[in-house]
C-alpha cells in the first residue's frame with residue numbers, strides 16, 4: 001500500500017468519526033471579515049483579546065522593524081538571530097511580570113516545551129492539571145520526567161500526589177483553561193507548592209482578565225506566556241528568576257534549535273505591551289470585561305463555552321450561527337473529551353456592542369445555553 005493510499009484510509013476514518021477539519025480563510029483585520037471568500041461574518045473565534053493586532057501603533061512598530069531589520073532573523077538567538085528588539089522585549093516582559101528576567105521563544109507552544117523540558121530534574125516529578133493545554137502535555141511527555149496528572153482544579157488530589165512524590169516536584173497549570181474559560185486556584189496552588197517546596201509554573205496565555213498570582217512566601221514561580229493572543233503578535237516567553245531563565249537559554253531545545261522570532265513580530269508585541277500597560281490598555285480591558293459580563297455576569301475570562309455534548313449537534317449549532325453571520329467554532333474530540341463538544345465563544349475588546357448583541361440574540365433564538373443557564377436545546 002502506498003503512503004498516499006494509507007493516508008487516504010486514515011482520512012476516511014477521520015471523516016467517518018465526524019472529525020474532519022481543515023483551515024478556513026478569514027480575510028479580515030479584527031473580528032469582521034469575509035469567510036472562505038463567500039460570506040461576511042463576525043468572528044467570535046480569535047484570541048486577539050484586546051484587538052491589538054490591528055492597533056495603529058502596533059502595526060507601525062512592525063513596519064518600522066521590517067524596514068530596519070528586514071523579514072527573517074536568519075538564525076537562532078544563540079547564533080546571529082538576536083536583534084536589539086528581542087532583548088528590549090525580554091526586558092519589558094520581565095518588568096511586566098515582575099520577575100528578574102524573561103526569555104523569548106518563537107511561539108508559546110515552544111515556550112512550554114522548552115521550559116518544562118529544562119525543569120526535568122533527575123528523580124523529579126511534574127504534576128499537571130488534567131485540562132492543561134496540549135503544549136504543556138507535550139512538554140511533560142518530551143521531558144521524559146515522571147508525570148502525575150491531577151484532577152481538574154482538585155487541590156486535594158494535587159496534595160495527595162505531592163505527598164507521594166519523593167524527589168523535586170514541579171506543578172504546572174494554565175491560569176485560564178483554554179477550552180473551558182475557567183481559572184486555576186492560584187493562591188491555593190502557591191500555598192501547596194510552598195509547603196512541599198515545589199516549583200509552580202503558570203501558563204498565562206489567556207490571562208488577559210487575570211487571575212494574577214499574589215506573592216506567597218517560600219514559593220518559586222515561573223510564568224509562561226504567549227505574544228500571540230492578548231499582544232496580537234507571534235511568539236512566547238517564560239519569565240522568572242535569572243538563573244532559571246539562563247538555564248532555559250542553555251538547555252531548552254525549542255529555544256536553541258530554532259530560528260529567532262522575526263524582528264517585526266517582536267516589535268509588534270513590544271508596542272502592544274506598551275499599549276496594554278498604558279491607560280488605553282485599562283480602557284480596552286474594561287471594554288472586554290463589559291462584553292464578557294453581558295454574556296455571563298462575573299465570568300473570569302473572555303473564553304465562554306456553550307456546552308452541547310454531542311459533536312454532531314455542536315457542528316449543527318455552529319452552522320446555525322454561521323447562517324446568521326456569526327462565526328463561533330465547534331470544539332470537539334480530540335480537542336475535548338468525547339461527549340463534551342461545545343461552541344467556544346471568545347470575546348475581544350475589538351467587538352462592537354452590536355456584535356455582542358447579535359450573538360446574544362442568536363444564542364437565545366437557537367436556545368443554546370450560556371454557562372450558568374440550564375441547557376435549553378431540546
Ligand SMILES: Cc1ncc(COP(=O)(O)O)c(C=O)c1O
Nearest residue numbers: 107108109133135178205226228
Ligand atoms: C494555554 C495555552 N498555552 C500555550 C499556547 C500556545 O501558544 P502559541 O499559540 O503562542 O503557540 C496556547 C494556545 O495556542 C494556549 O491556549
